[in-house]
Amino acid sequence: MKHDVIVIGGSYSGMAAALQLLRARRRVLVIDAGRRRNRMAAHSHGFLAQDGADPAQIARTAREQLMAYPTLEWREGEAVQAAGERDDFRVRLRDGSEHRARRLLLATGVSDQLPAIEGLAERWGTAVFHCPYCHGYELNQGRIGVIAVTPMSIHQAQLLPEWGTTTFLLNGAIELDHDAENDLRARGVTIEATPIARLDGHADVVLADGRRLRFAGLFTAPRNAPATPVAQGLGCALMDTPMGTQLQTADSKETTVPGVFACGDVARMPHSVSLAVGDGAWAGAQLHRSLVFPGA
Incomplete structure (x- = not known):
């Protein structure tokens, strides 16, 4: 038929x-x-x-x-x-x-095509997201991390402070020009240049230097x-x-x-x-x- x-x-x-x-x-x-x-x-x-x-x-x-x-x-x-x-x-x-x-x-x-970070794929959709309109409210204005992948990530980091205190994790994926860095800082975004070693716990980011940053949720593009x-x-x-x-x-x-x-x-x-x-x-x-x- x-x-x-x-x-x-x-x-x-x-x-x-x-x-x-x-x-x-x-x-x-x-x-x-x-x-x-x-x-x-x-x-x-x-x-x-x-x-x-x-x-x-x-x-x-x-x-x-x-x-x-x-x-x-x-x-x-x-x-x-x-x-x-x-x-x-x-x-x-x-x-x-x-x-x-x-x-x-x-x-x-x-x-x-997710970033090749240990522990990220296992948290995709539960603690790591792509859409703040879909998942941002439920983070209850907690700490939010944005993992850079492409220049599109800059826009994501500019937007996320609407939902909580935001840290932009560059992870060696992009470089910020002067204007982008100033814009992010004016929005209260913390910029973290140290590479990510892995994700742990609910939404913890363990950096290459051993520091652990705890977040209510993570976003990436x-x-x-x-x-x-x-x-x-x-x-x-x-x-x-x-x-x-x-x-x-x-x-x-x-x-x-x-x-x-x-x-x-x-x-x-x-x-x-x-x-x-x-x-x-x-x-x-x-x-x-x-x-x-x-x-x-």
């Missing part, structure tokens, strides 16, 4: 897009590898009517609601390749099965890239952003390949659950329009 749409990625943006299409009574296949980007976090914040909720429960509830629509098919598995053209795309899963659709929607999310190579295999163009690379899309959320749309973290910045849901809803509606008005 040829579906109207295959959605690759069954997290927040993919489900939000699928909902619009299902409500238009379109045949939708969602392929989900089950690796939500925020799977390590216990609470989701900043999402209206769901503030503080378990992000896994938000996803479960959303899927349950989608399953009530009879034109939905849900497959748990990993899409490894996609090919074809507008009105005739083929998607192959790792299990060898192949599925066809008139349109594709890429909601694959991104991978986070990892580089992002599409979580899978499916889009590149289709020929979708990428674009550079201050956070890494993402898929290039038009206002309609269509990529540079006709008939292939993209939404969520893989196609917009900055990133949060609420922004992903909004982006997915818009992408789903615009994709539906491309089916109704194919010449537009």
Whole structure:
């Protein structure tokens, strides 16, 4: 059977897009590898009517609601390749099965390229974060550390004093010019140039000289890239952003390949659950329009 749409990625943006299409009574296949980007976090914040909720429960509830629509098919598995053209795309899963659709929607999310610091990956999403709007309030104005990765980290260090007393840990990753240093100090930011040896405890930073700095939480700005190579295999163009690379899309959320749309973290910045849901809803509606008005 040829579906109207295959959605690759069954997290927040993919489900939000699928909902619009299902409500238009379109045949939708969602392929989900089950690796939500925020799977390590216990609470989701900043999402209206769901503030503080378990992000896994938000996803479960959303899927349950989608399953009530009879034109939905849900497959748990990993899409490894996609090919074809507008009105005739083929998607192959790792299990060898192949599925066809008139349109594709890429909601694959991104991978986070974390700083190579001992103990950081284990604390990602629980004591080390990237979004202050998602996690800053819960630190209760405690001490905050910002671990430098790229020049984008300067902006992060400028912003974080809104949530607590901030220390900018350069860790040899960047050098501050005179203007940036003066700006940070004017905001009350402490600048720490000694390299980081490891993270310990809840959010303790052990420096190379043996000093231990205790924080309520840490922030860093990892580089992002599409979580899978499916889009590149289709020929979708990428674009550079201050956070890494993402898929290039038009206002309609269509990529540079006709008939292939993209939404969520893989196609917009900055990133949060609420922004992903909004982006997915818009992408789903615009994709539906491309089916109704194919010449537009």
